Amino acid sequence: MSKDFAKKPKKQAPPPKPKSQVPGWVWLFTGTVLGAFIMFLAHLSGITPAVEQPAKTVAKAEPKPEKTIPKPRFDFYKLLKESEVPVPEVDNTAPTNAPVDNLEYILQVGSFKRAADADRLRAELILMNLDTQIEKVTVRNGEVWHRVLVGPFQNRSKLAQARSTLVSNDINPLLLKRKAG
Secondary structure (H helix, E strand, O other): OOOOOOOOOOOOOOOOOOOOOOOHHHHHHHHHHHHHHHHHHHHHHHOOOOOOOOOOOOOOOOOOOOOOOOOOOOOHHHHHHHOOOOOOOOOOOOOOOOOHHHEEEEEEEEEEOOHHHHHHHHHHHHHOOOOEEEEEEEOOOOOEEEEEEEEEEOOHHHHHHHHHHHHHOOOOOEEEEEEOO
16 A cells, blocks of 8 residues: 655644743842842951950050141141232233234135035025135146135134034034235
């Protein structure tokens, strides 16, 4: 008689393992108590018990003179008077916003080969209410680059304000110093 090999007998799945009867919170509590007990034992190992010393024949010891701690001295006020420096009076008639050494500050925001890219960035900066200009520069090998500049600024407060506006819009400018004129 021939055997049909197409129909194989099905293997029976192993019986499912019985579920643990102990809930998870019990394991957590047991681990915490065990950890606390181990820490207690470690703390006890650091404590040395007081061992009684055998009684020695103690000769009458001379009392040691106690060291007197000197009172703190506060010499600050004396030192302050001694190190007083006279400050010369300054003529306040000079304007405070006058440019120093005739310098002007310019922020370079970008440099592009194509004029269209420079013009696009200039338009974005104008929308941020910044005074911008494009400067054409020829480099050593004859290439023409278009620099996008913000400024010029005669004082540092306006420079810092423009720089913070640029940084808040994820633009890192380069600070340039030039002689005014």
